[in-house]
Structure formats: structure tokens, C-alpha cells
Amino acid sequence: MKLIETISGFRTEVATVERPLGLVPTMGALHEGHISLVRRARTENSTVAASIFVNPAQFGPSEDLSTYPRDNDRDLSMLEDSGVDLVFAPTAEEIYPDGFDTAIDVGRIAQRLEGEHRPGHFLGVATVVCKLLTIVRPDRAYFGQKDCQQSLVVKRLNADLNLGSEIVVCPIVREPDGLALSSRNSYLNPAERKAATVLSRSLRLAEDLDTTNAGEIRLAMRELIAREPLAAIDYVSVASADTLEEIDRVDRPALVSLAVHIGKTRLIDNVLLYPGD
Numbered sequence: 155m156k157l158i159e160t161i162s163g164f165r166t167e168v169a170t171v172e173r174p175l176g177l178v179p180t181m182g183a184l185h186e187g188h189i190s191l192v193r194r195a196r197t198e199n200s201t202v203a204a205s206i207f208v209n210p211a212q213f214g215p216s217e218d219l220s221t222y223p224r225d226n227d228r229d230l231s232m233l234e235d236s237g238v239d240l241v242f243a244p245t246a247e248e249i250y251p252d253g254f255d256t257a258i259d260v261g262r263i264a265q266r267l268e269g270e271h272r273p274g275h276f277l278g279v280a281t282v283v284c285k286l287l288t289i290v291r292p293d294r295a296y297f298g299q300k301d302c303q304q305s306l307v308v309k310r311l312n313a314d315l316n317l318g319s320e321i322v323v324c325p326i327v328r329e330p331d332g333l334a335l336s337s338r339n340s341y342l343n344p345a346e347r348k349a350a351t352v353l354s355r356s357l358r359l360a361e362d363l364d365t366t367n368a369g370e371i372r373l374a375m376r377e378l379i380a381r382e383p384l385a386a387i388d389y390v391s392v393a394s395a396d397t398l399e400e401i402d403r404v405d406r407p408a409l410v411s412l413a414v415h416i417g418k419t420r421l422i423d424n425v426l427l428y429p430g431d
Contacts, residue, residue, distance in 0.1 A: 155234040157241045161289055164242045168290060171239070172200040177292035177319075179283065182206045183223040183337035184232050187327040191296040192236040194324050199294060203240040204233050205286055210246055211257075211278030223340050242290065249285060257281050260307050260314070266398045268303050268422070271388050271413060279304055280311050287317045294320045298327075300334050302409055302424045303398060326423075328354065334423045341419040349384040350416045353423040357410060360392075361425060366404040368392035379414060388413035388420065395426060405429055 158164045168175065176195030180188050195202045206229055213219040226243070233241055257277040264276035287295060295312075297305045305323045312321050327335045332354030333347075342350055356375040363371055375390050393400050395407040404427050411424035 155230075155238055155241060157230065157243060159243055159245065160248060161244065164240070164289060167240060168203065174199045174293035175201045175203060175290070177286070177290050177295045178202070178204040178238075179286050179295065179297070180204060180206055180229075181208045181222070181337070182229045183225065183340070184229045185327075185335045185337065185339075187298055187300065187335040189232060189236050190327050191298060191324050192233065192238060194322065195294065195296050196237045198322075201239050202237060203242060203290055203292065204238045205242040205244075205290070206230075207242075207244055207249065207282065207286075209249075209278055209282045211250070211281055212275050213278070214272055214274060217272075218338075218341075223337055242286075249282065258284050258311065258315075260310050263303070263310055263398055264307050266303075266393070267389060267391055267411060268413070276304075276307050280307055283308050284311060284315065284317065287312065287319055292319050294322050296322045296324060298325075299323050300326045300336065300423065302411060306396075306398065332358070334421075336421060338419055338421060342416060346384055346417045346419065349382050350419075350421060352379050352382040352385050352416075353412060353414055353421055356390075356412065357423060357425040360410045361427065361431070366429070368401050368403055368408070371404070371410065375410075375412065379412075384416055386415040388415065392427075 158167055176199035178191045178195055208222055210219055258280040260280045269276050309321045312319055331351050333350050356378045359378055360371050360375055371392050372390050379385050379387055390412045392408055392410050395409045408427045410427055413422045
């Protein structure tokens with residue numbers, strides 16, 4: 155496995171690799187969810203690259219950039235063990251040199267849900283993903299369904315700007331008790347870790363309810379979460395899976411998603427519902 159930290163160095167290296175090339179973009183602090191993306195990429199490509207970059211542009215001024223978990227040695231060991239060929243690990247200065255003044259606005263799909271609650275977040279996401287896709291030029295790029303809105307933003311970005319990669323979205327990986335794997339789970343103390351299962355429990359409730367009324371689904375989820383003292387809701391959404399516009403009835407594929415603070419830690423999760431399920 156080769157570790158490369160500069161754009162010019164990576165471009166030189168990637169020009170010689172066997173195609174197809176798969177890319178797994180990460181912010182480090184790797185867990186089994188990330189490795190599941192690598193495994194998928196490994197089965198579908200001759201060469202697999204991963205990136206490790208904690209992107210400052212997608213963190214708001216009150217968010218956790220300075221405390222975001224970092225363990226490069228562990229991350230590199232996990233990537234090597236899982237069969238990655240190339241790792242691109244640039245500095246912030248390499249990605250955003252002096253004078254950098256561009257941001258990519260993907261439009262309406264980036265303005266809802268996370269976009270509404272984290273202003274500027276998707277400008278940072280779209281900009282760095284655009285840079286990664288143009289630097290690496292992968293045939294396929296792999297993202298997780300847990301960051302469902304991010305995946306939709308990336309698909310729109312890739313299509314609108316003709317970046318040429320196939321965007322592959324892989325299933326959420328969960329702990330045995332249902333908690334979706336996340337780098338931010340490491341922030342939770344034991345009581346908070348137990349309380350955090352309220353996210354997946356509320357999503358299972360949404361799946362189990364015998365109704366297509368989206369308002370009833372939202373209300374039932376909110377009532378369940380409200381019974382957990384350590385939880386504070388940012389949003390509970392039942393929206394069109396394509397546009398993220400809120401819907402009244404589940405008469406089309408729907409994304410049920412939520413963002414909840416458990417103590418000081420903000421967690422997100424989601425599930426897809428289909429008419430007739």
C-alpha cells in the first residue's frame with residue numbers, strides 16, 4: 155500500500171494503475187462501516203484507493219473540528235489489512251492553498267434537513283468531493299447510506315458536473331443493538347451509548363407502523379424519542395427519497411431520517427420505506 159500526501163504525487167501514481175479504479179473517501183477514524191465500503195470496492199475494481207481528509211470546510215464554527223477523532227496509524231493499518239492499494243492523505247493546505255476561494259452549491263437537495271440545520275455544511279462537502287473526484291478520477295466512488303443526504307448531494311454533483319464516476323451507495327452497518335456505526339459514537343459515555351439506540355428504535359417503529367400517513371409516523375417517532383431523557387431532537391423527517399421534500403403519505407419511496415443529540419453528541423440515522431412494505 156502506498157501513502158501519498160500531495161495532489162501532484164497522487165496524480166502521477168494513479169495514472170499508472172490498473173483500471174477500473176475504486177475510491178473510498180473518508181475522514182479517518184475508521185470503523186467497520188468504512189471497511190465494508192473498501193470490501194465492496196475490492197470486489198468490483200482492479201485497484202482501490204482511499205482518502206483520509208478531515209475536511210475543515212464542512213464543519214460549522216460551533217462544531218467538533220478540533221476534537222474530531224484522529225488515529226492515522228490505526229486507519230492506515232486497517233486500510234492496508236482490507237486490501238487498499240493507494241491512500242491519499244493530504245493536508246488542509248494541500249487541498250485549500252492560499253487564495254482558494256471556490257465553493258460548490260448543489261442547490262435544493264443540499265438545503266433541506268442537514269443543510270437547514272448545519273448551514274454551509276454541504277458547500278464544504280460538495281467542494282471537497284468535487285476536488286477528490288477530479289484528482290483521483292475513479293471509475294467508482296463508494297459512500298455509505300448512513301449519510302444518506304450526502305450521497306444524494308454527491309450523485310447530483312457528479313451528474314451535473316459530468317465528473318464521470320459511478321457513485322455506489324452501500325448499506326448502513328450497525329452494532330448488534332441497532333446503533334449505526336459512526337466515528338462520533340466514540341464521544342458517547344456508557345449511559346449515552348445505551349440511550350443512542352433510541353435512533354434505530356424509532357426507525358424500526360416507523361417500519362413497523364401500519365400506516366402510510368407520514369404525519370403519524372413523524373409523531374410516533376418523536377413520542378418514542380421524547381421518552382429518552384438524554385435525547386434532544388434536531389429533526390424527524392419523512393421525505394421523498396429522491397428530492398428530500400417532506401411528504402404527507404408514503405405513496406412513493408420515502409426516506410425516514412432523523413438527527414438527535416445524545417448529550418453533546420449529534421447523531422444521524424435513516425431507513426428507506428416503500429409503498430406496500
